[in-house]
Amino acid sequence: MTVRAILLRHGYLFSANQWKAVLQQSILPSFVIAVENDKTPAMDIISESPNVSNLDFLSDPLPLPPHENDPSLLKFADLVKESQR
Numbered sequence: 001m002t003v004r005a006i007l008l009r010h011g012y013l014f015s016a017n018q019w020k021a022v023l024q025q026s027i028l029p030s031f032v033i034a035v036e037n038d039k040t041p042a043m044d045i046i047s048e049s050p051n052v053s054n055l056d057f058l059s060d061p062l063p064l065p066p067h068e069n070d071p072s073l074l075k076f077a078d079l080v081k082e083s084q085r
Helices: 002-013 016-037 071-083
Strands: none
C-alpha cells in the first residue's frame, strides 16, 4: 500500500525511463527477495493448481491516498515532529 501511495502521489514526477529503472532495479527485486525469504506458514490454499490464480482481491480498487494537505496527515506530521524533539 505504501508503494501504491507513493506512485499515485508522486508518479507524475518521473519519466517512463526513470520508472523502468526504479521498477527493474529496486522495487521488483525487493519483492523477489521478500518472497524468497518469507517463512510465514500458509494460512489457506486457494487452488491446488499453480496455473489457477485467485485475483478476487483486485475486484475492488483501494481508495486513493489522502492529499498532502489532509488534516489527518498534517496532524500525524506534527506528532512525529514533537516526538523527535
